[in-house]
Amino acid sequence: MSRILVAEDEPHILLLVQRKLEAAGHTVIATDNGNDALEIGLNSRPDLLLLDIMLPGREGLEVCAEIKNAYGVGAPPVILISALGQQNDVEAGIAAGADDYIIKPFSPRVLLERVERALYT
Numbered sequence: 001m002s003r004i005l006v007a008e009d010e011p012h013i014l015l016l017v018q019r020k021l022e023a024a025g026h027t028v029i030a031t032d033n034g035n036d037a038l039e040i041g042l043n044s045r046p047d048l049l050l051l052d053i054m055l056p057g058r059e060g061l062e063v064c065a066e067i068k069n070a071y072g073v074g075a076p077p078v079i080l081i082s083a084l085g086q087q088n089d090v091e092a093g094i095a096a097g098a099d100d101y102i103i104k105p106f107s108p109r110v111l112l113e114r115v116e117r118a119l120y121t
Helices: 011-023 034-044 060-074 087-095 108-120
Strands: 003-007 027-031 048-052 078-082 100-103
Touching: 003 011, 003 034, 011 027, 011 108, 027 034, 034 048, 034 060, 048 060, 048 108, 060 078, 060 087, 078 087, 078 108, 087 100, 100 108
Parallel strands: 003 027, 003 048, 048 078, 078 100
Antiparallel strands: none
């Protein structure tokens, strides 16, 4: 299946997401900070990035924008996950280049559906 980079600083959410994606057959590369997410995203080219917005080091918005800028048209899809759910938060995520935005708390089933949609459409 696909290689997915998951950057989430809340351990219980990271574990939940990792287990759900691995159960669906994906390989997960996990990190809990934005600096590592950017380095991994640039050096290992995952098929998809799932980024929390509020990460230590670099925020997910910055990581998203830098990944999209570095890869250009061929950039992997990026899905942002955040407890910030106001319209302006979502718009900022899309402006940074995100392909989708999921608001916490979220259903693991919905998360998997959105990941699969981003990978296969």
